Amino acid sequence: MRFRTLCPSIPPSLYPFQPAVRITALEPQKKNKRRVSVFLDGNFLFGLSNDTVGALGLHVGQVVERADLDRIAREEQFYKARQYAFLLLSYKARTTSELQQRLTRKGLSPDIVAATLQRLAELKMVDDAGFARRFAEDRIAIGHKGKWRVRGELLKRGVAKEHIEDALATAPDEKEAAREVAEKYLSRNRRLDPDVLRRRLYAFLARRGFSPDTIRLAINVDDSEST
Numbered sequence: 001m002r003f004r005t006l007c008p009s010i011p012p013s014l015y016p017f018q019p020a021v022r023i024t025a026l027e028p029q030k031k032n033k034r035r036v037s038v039f040l041d042g043n044f045l046f047g048l049s050n051d052t053v054g055a056l057g058l059h060v061g062q063v064v065e066r067a068d069l070d071r072i073a074r075e076e077q078f079y080k081a082r083q084y085a086f087l088l089l090s091y092k093a094r095t096t097s098e099l100q101q102r103l104t105r106k107g108l109s110p111d112i113v114a115a116t117l118q119r120l121a122e123l124k125m126v127d128d129a130g131f132a133r134r135f136a137e138d139r140i141a142i143g144h145k146g147k148w149r150v151r152g153e154l155l156k157r158g159v160a161k162e163h164i165e166d167a168l169a170t171a172p173d174e175k176e177a178a179r180e181v182a183e184k185y186l187s188r189n190r191r192l193d194p195d196v197l198r199r200r201l202y203a204f205l206a207r208r209g210f211s212p213d214t215i216r217l218a219i220n221v222d223d224s225e226s227t
Helices: 050-056 068-091 098-105 109-124 128-142 149-158 162-170 174-188 196-206 211-221
Strands: 020-028 035-040 043-049 063-064
Touching: 035 050, 043 050, 043 068, 050 068, 063 068, 068 098, 068 109, 098 109, 098 128, 128 149, 128 162, 128 174, 149 162, 174 196, 174 211
Parallel strands: none
Antiparallel strands: 020 035, 020 063, 035 043
């Protein structure tokens, strides 16, 4: 979605010279029935989404001042920001921080971004606590990653620390995931020297984000052997 189509504004040069004008027509656009062409005093000025027209209660015969045009432009930006956010969420779940970054990169003003995120939260389409719980469960139970790795990935996604710790507290036990990873690694590398195998397995599990205690349990070595 291009920037100029995402964030339309009404150029000051298009403002009517009169302090107030009247909406003389709201005509559905031929190529997109979800948008209407707005005519002021018989002159086409801009196109708007049906959502914006409905949200502002625009109607034929309504008197519009310059301040109203700014309000209309802002509402249209808000509408298109929501549509862009819906599109992003249709691909995959995202955190509040991730959406904020994507919307900001589109050139949207901070107040439009904040209003969009608030609306998404009201619609329960963005929920960092729920995102963290699902992410932790999937990464540990299915992805076989350790809690340290999961914590770091959630922090990078901008999830608050309290949500992360709550998610990890209810996540599947990482010890079982570590054991499964260790068993597969051992089965593929049986020909290695036992000491070399243990060191490499330890490093492999550490890279996957498992804690030292979990790693020692998984490969059945004591503290002295792992140092």
